[in-house]
Amino acid sequence: MTETTGQGASAPAPTHGRDSGASRDGLVLRVVSPLMRLVEIPMLGLQRLLGINRLAWVFLLPNLVLFGLFAFLPVILNIAYATTGGDNVLLADRPYVGARNFVTLTDCASYLDPNSCREDKFWRAVWNTTWFVTLQVGIMVGFSLLTAIVLNREIRARGFFRAVFFFPVLLSPVVVALIWKWILQREGVLNAFLDWTGIGGYNWLVDADWAFGWSVFLSVWAHMGFYTLILLAGLQAIPRDVYEAATMDRASPWRVFRRITLPLLSPTMLVVLVLALIKGVQTFDEVYAFTGGGPGTATTFIIQYIYEEGFAGAPRLFGLAAAASLMVAGVLVVLTLVQLWLNRRSADG
Amino acid sequence: MSRTLAFLTATRGGARLHWTDWASYGYLFLGVFLMFFPVVWLVLSSFKTEADLQRYPPTFLPYQQQTITLDGYADPLPLFEITGGEHEGKILAQLRRVGLRAQMVDPADPETRLTIDIGDRVPVERFTLATENYSDLFGRFNFLLYFWNSTFITVTATLIMLLTNSMAAFALSKYQFRGRTVVLLLVIGTLMIPQTVVLVPLFLIVTELGMFNSLWGVIIPGAATPTGVFLLRQYMLTIPDEILDAARMDKASEWKIYWRIILPLSAPAIAVLAILAIMWRWNDFLWPLIVLTQSENFTLQLALNSFQGELQTQWSALLAMTVLTLLPIAMVFMFLQKYIATGIASTGGK
Numbered sequence: 001m002t003e004t005t006g007q008g009a010s011a012p013a014p015t016h017g018r019d020s021g022a023s024r025d026g027l028v029l030r031v032v033s034p035l036m037r038l039v040e041i042p043m044l045g046l047q048r049l050l051g052i053n054r055l056a057w058v059f060l061l062p063n064l065v066l067f068g069l070f071a072f073l074p075v076i077l078n079i080a081y082a083t084t085g086g087d088n089v090l091l092a093d094r095p096y097v098g099a100r101n102f103v104t105l106t107d108c109a110s111y112l113d114p115n116s117c118r119e120d121k122f123w124r125a126v127w128n129t130t131w132f133v134t135l136q137v138g139i140m141v142g143f144s145l146l147t148a149i150v151l152n153r154e155i156r157a158r159g160f161f162r163a164v165f166f167f168p169v170l171l172s173p174v175v176v177a178l179i180w181k182w183i184l185q186r187e188g189v190l191n192a193f194l195d196w197t198g199i200g201g202y203n204w205l206v207d208a209d210w211a212f213g214w215s216v217f218l219s220v221w222a223h224m225g226f227y228t229l230i231l232l233a234g235l236q237a238i239p240r241d242v243y244e245a246a247t248m249d250r251a252s253p254w255r256v257f258r259r260i261t262l263p264l265l266s267p268t269m270l271v272v273l274v275l276a277l278i279k280g281v282q283t284f285d286e287v288y289a290f291t292g293g294g295p296g297t298a299t300t301f302i303i304q305y306i307y308e309e310g311f312a313g314a315p316r317l318f319g320l321a322a323a324a325s326l327m328v329a330g331v332l333v334v335l336t337l338v339q340l341w342l343n344r345r346s347a348d349g
Numbered sequence: 350m351s352r353t354l355a356f357l358t359a360t361r362g363g364a365r366l367h368w369t370d371w372a373s374y375g376y377l378f379l380g381v382f383l384m385f386f387p388v389v390w391l392v393l394s395s396f397k398t399e400a401d402l403q404r405y406p407p408t409f410l411p412y413q414q415q416t417i418t419l420d421g422y423a424d425p426l427p428l429f430e431i432t433g434g435e436h437e438g439k440i441l442a443q444l445r446r447v448g449l450r451a452q453m454v455d456p457a458d459p460e461t462r463l464t465i466d467i468g469d470r471v472p473v474e475r476f477t478l479a480t481e482n483y484s485d486l487f488g489r490f491n492f493l494l495y496f497w498n499s500t501f502i503t504v505t506a507t508l509i510m511l512l513t514n515s516m517a518a519f520a521l522s523k524y525q526f527r528g529r530t531v532v533l534l535l536v537i538g539t540l541m542i543p544q545t546v547v548l549v550p551l552f553l554i555v556t557e558l559g560m561f562n563s564l565w566g567v568i569i570p571g572a573a574t575p576t577g578v579f580l581l582r583q584y585m586l587t588i589p590d591e592i593l594d595a596a597r598m599d600k601a602s603e604w605k606i607y608w609r610i611i612l613p614l615s616a617p618a619i620a621v622l623a624i625l626a627i628m629w630r631w632n633d634f635l636w637p638l639i640v641l642t643q644s645e646n647f648t649l650q651l652a653l654n655s656f657q658g659e660l661q662t663q664w665s666a667l668l669a670m671t672v673l674t675l676l677p678i679a680m681v682f683m684f685l686q687k688y689i690a691t692g693i694a695s696t697g698g699k
Contacts, residue, residue, distance in 0.1 A: 047604075070554065
């Protein structure tokens with residue numbers, strides 16, 4: 001199966017200049033093309049057998065198998081888990097319990113008071129998540145909008161500033177959590193600074209309210225660059241002449257913002273809002289690595305509840321975890337449908 | 350300094366700065382501080398010794414107490430500057446501390462032992478990078494194993510995803526077949542089911558396939574993301590069909606059209622998807638946390654998370670490991686910033 005893929009590949013790899021790129025491509029080709037040629041043999045047979053248009057299914061097959069096994073089948077099985085009890089993972093060994101898992105989860109004297117609920121941890125997680133999402137999305141979209149507006153002005157080194165606000169998006173959640181844990185610890189740099197100014201330090205992550213507040217902060221810090229980027233693109237899509245006309249009419253900057261920028265940006269704002277909500281509801285990684293859900297249950301969110309019921313605790317209550325998952329899935333499906341609808345609307349108009 | 354100031358304060362129109370310009374730059378520099386300082390602080394701290402990390406208030410740069418090796422003493426001795434008493438101004442090496450007094454010797458005269466009040470001495474310190482934090486990772490902490498696990502998962506999952514997604518995108522963009530709309534709707538459907546809400550059944554499937562506690566249990570389910578199919582399909586739709594027809598005239602097989610024509614022509618979109626996939630898999634946490642329960646299978650993210658529990662006091666190793674975990678992504682970002690930004694903006698992140 002030897003093959004000539006041009007001189008770049010067969011010649012010894014040049015070490016500098018433009019040639020190195022070509023030889024890298026050549027190297028890739030040299031590895032890939034024998035494989036691809038090998039696949040071509042059965043594919044050609046299938047093409048003769050099925051005809052060109054039905055061959056599409058062969059191209060789709062690997063992806064459909066993956067989606068089927070790891071995306072669709074789980075949805076159906078999730079329902080099966082939610083309606084069965086016990087701590088066995090094998091469905092055949094799980095007794096059918098009907099809606100009992102849902103009843104357990106929703107058995108509350110008052111939904112506003114988690115202590116009155118049978119599964120009080122679930123409701124704590126629900127309320128924590130609700131508060132977290134409200135605060136986080138509100139603050140984050142607000143700051144993203146402010147940052148996007150500032151970046152959209154005629155400023156120097158815009159690329160640099162944009163990159164600065166964006167780079168935390170790429171950091172892994174565990175790294176983000178550790179960075180801030182290191183800064184916020186009792187003998188950390190923030191407390192040293194506060195002691196120096198005379199305000200006095202504090203053991204932030206031991207206090208329930210502060211741990212929650214810092215979780216919101218950390219999450220905003222890590223993700224706002226992403227939304228800033230989308231909002232900036234939205235701002236740049238607003239035609240310049242609209243602003244020029246406003247300047248001609250001597251409209252005040254505030255009026256320009258309220259009457260031109262905000263209305264024209266609102267489709268983008270909506271998309272950003274819904275996206276942020278979808279991700280906010282699923283918050284787990286960074287907060288779990290940051291506080292572990294504590295102190296107590298102060299920063300335990302809904303995904304952590306699912307994780308702990310289903311995987312971390314003993315007995316493993318797969319049924320409860322699956323029932324809670326279905327409830328989250330319901331919220332997410334609604335939000336995603338709204339998102340798709342918004343996308344289509346903004347694409348049409 | 351004044352040139353920087355002049356550069357920054359000049360506007361494009363050449364006019365004087367309005368107060369809103371000052372406010373903008375103020376905001377941006379505050380942002381630079383808030384976004385950069387935590388990472389800078391992490392990197393600086395990772396070069397401090399465990400003793401230096403315990404210091405409160407902390408110093409900005411890493412410092413280490415100087416030591417000296419003297420004839421007749423096996424261990425290096427810590428150096429102190431004497432600030433009071435009869436030996437004031439001298440630099441002495443400490444042998445041991447006894448209560449409130451310290452036994453010290455003059456390095457120039459190692460035979461004579463001196464007794465000094467501990468209040469009269471300050472350690473001699475110099476800026477030193479504690480590189481042993483990093484070298485220790487390779488010896489004591491199995492860092493290479495976790496690094497390999499992370500790399501293997503990232504590379505394999507990205508390759509599988511690129512291959513399957515590009516094949517599916519090719520079929521969905523270049524063929525007219527019955528059921529195409531249904532498949533497209535199904536793909537949109539997967540968009541609504543993030544991994545986080547199907548953890549339990551996914552766990553069963555992965556266990557049944559024998560992939561529990563195996564790296565493949567993270568790789569294979571990770572490849573089932575619809576984002577790539579969308580991204581690549583949108584791009585392939587812009588490739589004119591005439592090119593395909595011409596290739597078919599020349600009796601090229603469909604597979605050959607896929608990998609000799611469509612793949613090379615979609616290279617920009619594939620590059621964007623590859624960067625995104627590398628980022629997702631490298632940073633993955635929840636699903637690996639469920640599937641990989643034995644420490645020899647841990648990814649870097651899992652190792653970091655478990656170490657912060659175990660090594661509550663070992664910040665030096667933990668910080669160095671955090672820096673090394675962040676490094677590959679930081680490099681990717683530095684070189685490919687533009688692609689990442691456009692890629693993320695066009696796909697809606699994940």
